[in-house]
Amino acid sequence: MKVYIKNKLEKWGVRINLKKNLWYLDSFKVIKKICDNPKPVIFDVGACDGSSIVDFIKIFPKAEIYSFEPFPDSYNTLEHFCKSFEDVKTFKIALSNRDGEMNFYVNKSNPTNSLLRPKITSSFIDDHAIPKDCIKVLTMKIDSFILEHSIEQIDILKIDVQGGEKMVFEGAENALAANKIKFIYTEIWFIEGYVEQPLYHDVATYLANFGYYPFGIYNMHYRKDGHFLWGDAIFYLK
Numbered sequence: 001m002k003v004y005i006k007n008k009l010e011k012w013g014v015r016i017n018l019k020k021n022l023w024y025l026d027s028f029k030v031i032k033k034i035c036d037n038p039k040p041v042i043f044d045v046g047a048c049d050g051s052s053i054v055d056f057i058k059i060f061p062k063a064e065i066y067s068f069e070p071f072p073d074s075y076n077t078l079e080h081f082c083k084s085f086e087d088v089k090t091f092k093i094a095l096s097n098r099d100g101e102m103n104f105y106v107n108k109s110n111p112t113n114s115l116l117r118p119k120i121t122s123s124f125i126d127d128h129a130i131p132k133d134c135i136k137v138l139t140m141k142i143d144s145f146i147l148e149h150s151i152e153q154i155d156i157l158k159i160d161v162q163g164g165e166k167m168v169f170e171g172a173e174n175a176l177a178a179n180k181i182k183f184i185y186t187e188i189w190f191i192e193g194y195v196e197q198p199l200y201h202d203v204a205t206y207l208a209n210f211g212y213y214p215f216g217i218y219n220m221h222y223r224k225d226g227h228f229l230w231g232d233a234i235f236y237l238k
Helices: 002-011 019-025 027-034 051-059 072-082 142-148 165-170 173-177 200-208
Strands: 041-045 064-068 088-091 100-107 131-140 154-159 181-189 212-222 228-237
Touching: 019 027, 027 051, 027 181, 027 212, 027 228, 041 051, 051 064, 051 154, 072 088, 131 142, 142 154, 142 173, 165 173, 165 181, 165 200, 181 200, 181 212, 200 212, 200 228
Parallel strands: 041 064, 041 154, 064 088, 154 181
Antiparallel strands: 100 131, 181 228, 212 228
16 A cells, blocks of 8 residues: 555656655764764864754764864853863864964854854845854864874764854865865855855865865855855765
């Protein structure tokens, strides 16, 4: 009977899939399946208030997480939130392509803060990325950080830095070249939401130089006319 109903519905253009068969649409379920280390080292770059930490701990309860957030208000929330997680370390720095200090642009909505200035996109992000302030924040390269903290491998590098993704990768060139980063889970952009930010093809081409290729794209956002805005992508060593 189930097959009969399914065939009838498909004739009318309706397809039913069980939720358990759609795991490949959920980025965290994908990460759980493809990462074979039950105790992974995770870098959460652009952690904001720590919501992604909960997602990681659900799939990897024994993970060692290094969490980075440069904006003072968000960092204070993150630090307080992470006190209940023994294996989560927090750092009030922005991972980028140089060690030192950089301008950090503070916007109306904290999740839109960035090392890059926002620009008008004619999409709903414009209401959230209204400029408020510009402050100085400490910056550090991943290569410098892992050397300082004696980290041999990053199993999962998660990045949500509002257009500054390529700067993070540029600061990790040695780690990328040595294949010390196993999986990359990063936000990707198809429009220029920030001044001079790289788009998806720029990031994908850059990572391909080190042998990293797309595994899948998730959590897509669209403009009203259907145009891609941004989403998330997983890259892996081919």
